[in-house]
Amino acid sequence: MATELPPPVLRAARTLWEYHLIYEPLSEADLIIGFGSYDLRVADHCAELFQKGLAPRILFTGKSGNWTGNLYESSEAEAFAARAMKLGIPEASILIEPRATNIGENIRFSRAMAGDDIQRVVMVTKPQTQRRVRATAASQWPEIETLVTAPPTRFEDQPTEAYPLENLINELVGDLHRMRIYPPKGYQIAQSIPASVADAFDFLVRKGYHHHL
Template sequence: MISEQSWADAQVLWDYHQMHHELRPCSVAIGLGSHDLGVADTAADLYKCGMAPLIVFTGATSPTTRERMPRGEAVHYRERALDLGVPGPAVLVEPRARNTGENIRFSRSLLVEAGLEVSTVLLITKPYEERRAYATARKLWPEVEFVSTSSPMMLETYVDTIGNYRLVLDMLVGTLQRILIYPARGLTIAQPISEEVVSAYERLCAAGYTSRLT
């Protein structure tokens, strides 16, 4: 069972990972591939609300998605969006990316090759990946403005959808570690981080939620 302290610390990290950006219309939406089809659902909803005239879904497969999405994350995302009523011409697929950096680089190349001018990007990902995706995108595509968003969801609800609280806490911790160490490796821009967040992260590490650490 999870302790009250670990749950409280997980909530601190959950809140920090979300950017709380105000939604606004952008040149394009980019949905980052993963195990979570909710990214495609959110992209479809935002398209219908007029937040972007075009969606790029990006992602190959990984050990966690190979069985569930055998045709590739981006392909399955596109199929989901079409099922939800997004017209085919409004969805592009980038099927090669295997990490967040490749998601951004390959999507950028796809849009350049299509001759599309991009000044703003609606970046759609899992709730706990908003900040890291934003930091990666700003590092690799600095001339573009990014609005980072995800499926609106409480931590409790997300844990229920995954069905494994330990896995969720491990992911929260692993993502926070990358936010801390990736700027020095030149992979992301630095993000402000409070002592409260660092302390919550350290307590979760000490409690054993470490399977997603690099």
């Protein structure tokens, strides 16, 4: 339970959580891209958007990452595709990219698989990685319009049995660190980081939440 941690830690974590959220307005697109992770709710949300007619295809991307090495019997992309098919998505409408191990590869490999006729893409990820996905797509797939969204999960509900709250906080901290160091490397575009967010980051690092740096 989120309430088991000290209130200052929870407040700082919520500050980072809110910063990472995007939830852009959506419109019809050429493709939905679902980013693999521990969070199968992303696959559920992709299926829901497809069933609403948002795009004619879903591309699931991901091999494994920091949190999913032993979580699935197959790649993240294959596990997400299986989940979507259970929800009624036709196999013929699903593409699988099973090699990517980070957000940059998710986007580069998806771009290579998607084809040249793509103009607008809806990228679906975990709530806490929306900002990184948008910043990375703007750098590595700039010629298309990218809309970013996620399941509408609350901070309190994001942890799972396989991914406890401590993991979530470490991820929030680590992703903010990447937003600082990745733009000079060309991995993503720069993001403005408010002082309150920087202070929350520093506080959580001092409290030991530095295992995803």
